[in-house]
Amino acid sequence: MLSSRISGFHKKSVQDRLEIIAEKTDLTKDEIKILKKYGSLDEKTADTMIENVISTFDIPxxxxxxxxxxxxxxxxxxxxxxxxxxxxxxxxxxxxxxxxxxxxxSLGPKMIAQIQLVNVKSPSQVKFKILNEKEYLLKKANDQDPILKKFGGGAEDLEVRVLETPLGYMVVTHLIVDTRDAMGANSVNTMAEVLAPEIEKITGGRVYLRILSNLADKxxxxxxxxxxxxxxxxxxxxxxxxxxxxxxxxxxxxxxxxxxxxxxxxxxxxxxxxxxxxxxxxxxxxxxxxxxxxxxxxxxxxxxxxxxxxxxxxxxxxxxxxxxxxxxxxxxxxxxxxxxxxxxxxxxxxxxxxxxxxxxxxxxxxxEGIQKGHMSLHAKNIAVMAGASETEVDEVADKMVEGNQVNMEKAKQILEEIRR
Known part of the structure; x- marks a missing residue:
């Protein structure tokens, strides 16, 4: 019986991982050969980018x-x-x-990090306390990334929102960070982590989440x-x-x-x-x-x-x-x-x-409708899937589009007629 539990899989080499997966999923020699092909993204680089790499995936x-x-x-x-x-x-x-x-x-490269505070009894008072320490908190955040600050970026502002939820009030601090030429996820997340215990000290509440928001409306x-x-x-x-x-x-x-x-x-x-x-x-x-x-x-x-x-x-x-x-x-x-x-x-x-x-x-x-242009290009993919050679693809695709029938059965029929 197939089991996806493989002890120490992440510690193995790319080659060893591929061999294990090939054996467990009955990959053919040709399929393994395809997976061993690396283009511009070589095996070593790919293995540093994500976990459990066995190959790369090309997109046009x-x-x-x-x-x-x-x-x-x-x-x-x-x-x-x-x-x-x-x-x-x-x-x-x-x-x-x-x-x-x-x-x-554009408004510029400003990201939002959210710091979620719970166990809050007086949200308005807590909001005031956080904003009262704004300059201190911004300095604390910028101390984590002096290079970003040097290049004109860094933590610029704090906003505090009070949310009324089924679990009680939550006070959410938004740290606004100018990330310059970076997307900035790592920088803002690091800053949020550092500010979390500081906000707990200031308010007496409990911080849970501290992470960027992908609703980057700044x-x-x-x-x-x-x-x-x-x-x-x-x-x-x-x-x-x-x-x-x-x-x-x-x-x-x-x-x-x-x-x-x-x-x-x-x-x-x-x-x-x-x-x-x-x-x-x-x-x-x-x-x-x-x-x-x-x-x-x-x-x-x-x-x-x-x-x-x-x-x-x-x-x-x-x-x-x-x-x-x-x-x-x-x-x-x-x-x-x-x-x-x-x-x-x-x-x-x-x-x-x-x-x-x-x-x-x-x-x-x-x-003319969305399908006309889309299907004329999709027809080439169908022609290839039907077995058309490089010299046959355009003719098969054109005939399918002309007849308004872009499918595998029609492609094979046209291909048979051409070859006859």
Whole structure:
């Protein structure tokens, strides 16, 4: 009987781990050979990044073109397995560049660390006591990372919130930290750990959680674009886009898919540059629920001249130093291609990509439908899965799309006809 209990698995070499898993799960020699292939992320580096490594997993890295952001030109590295994401971003950027491209600004790289205090009898008094020691607590936090302070960052402010919960009052201290060019998770978590016993001494309460929040609403990015009717396909297309957006703004079922499309682009750039795309996803979806109902992260309007105006606002906590960005060789190259010299600039570029991705999606929905472009690319994957050779893939894919039948059975039928 198979058992997943393996004593000391984490202490074994990558090779030994792979052999154990291969034996227990009946991997073939060809499958083992595939897992032994390492690309730019070599075995040694991979083994230092996470636990229990047996191999690496490749994702296609593409370049979105046509981007003009704040009057600068950018090539955008995007790592994704989903068909049409890179093409959609590039096409939307081409439409937008004819009218000036994207304009983006951000609040700066400020993260929030939360310190949860319980066993509180007089929350207002406790809040006052914590704020009364603000300067002392900020100094204590900054003593943990003098280098960050030296480069203009560090703990800048304290906010205290009182929560009434089923377990009684909780007083939550927010430590606001400027993390400069880093995402900053390690720095803010370390500071929160240090302040926890200090807050207990000041208040007489008990601290439990002390950790960053991924709802980084001190780190908002706002992206904007304005597009002429002639560039987008006319008045009817604009009306369709406005209807698509309004649907998402009013209905959480639609908003979930609407925002997922935005994150297709944002997460792809985050992965390519070694940033935590899961944190970005969590923060974005939480921000979409800020006012009590989950809604669209973008807003589309028509101005007095009939132009389509798009606006995106969400928290984007990314960095260009530390974490996987510092050790993954492809992430380093992607940052070089991108040319974002600071963390805030990278965040602004990612915001523009999110807005472009949404523009592409709502435009497709308002015209030929989302499937046409998506399925034309997906058809190539189906053709390969059906056994098409490199010279046969395009023909098989084209015939499936023409017949509006993109599936394995049709691919095999077409492939048989071609070979006959």
């Amino acid at each position: 890295l593409g370049i979105a073109t046509n981007f003009t952001i704040n009057d600068e030109e950018f090539f955008i590295p995007m790592a994704t397995e989903e068909s049409s994401v890179v093409a959609a971003a590039s096409n939307a950027a081409k439409i937008a560049r004819d009218c000036g491209g994207f304009y983006v600004n 780190r908002l990015v706002r992206a904007y674009t304005r597009i002429a009717p002639s560039a987008i396909g006319g008045e009817e297309v604009i009306e369709g886009i406005l209807n698509a957006y309004t649907f998402a703004s009013c209905d959480p079922y639609r908003a979930a898919t609407h925002n997922k499309g935005i994150m297709n682009g944002i997460s792809a750039v985050a992965i390519a540059t070694g940033n935590d795309f899961r944190a970005l996803e969590a923060g974005a979806h939480a921000y979409a629920s800020t006012y009590g109902q989950y809604t669209s992260l973008t807003r589309w309007e028509k101005d007095t001249e009939g132009y389509l105006v798009g606006f995106l606002e969400l928290p984007i906590a990314v960095g260009i130093i530390g974490g996987a960005t510092a050790v993954h060789p492809v992430a380093k190259i992607a940052l070089k291609i991108l040319g974002a010299e600071t963390g805030p600039k990278l965040a602004e570029v990612i915001g523009a990509v999110g807005l472009a991705q949404n523009l592409a999606a709502v435009r497709a929905l308002a015209t």
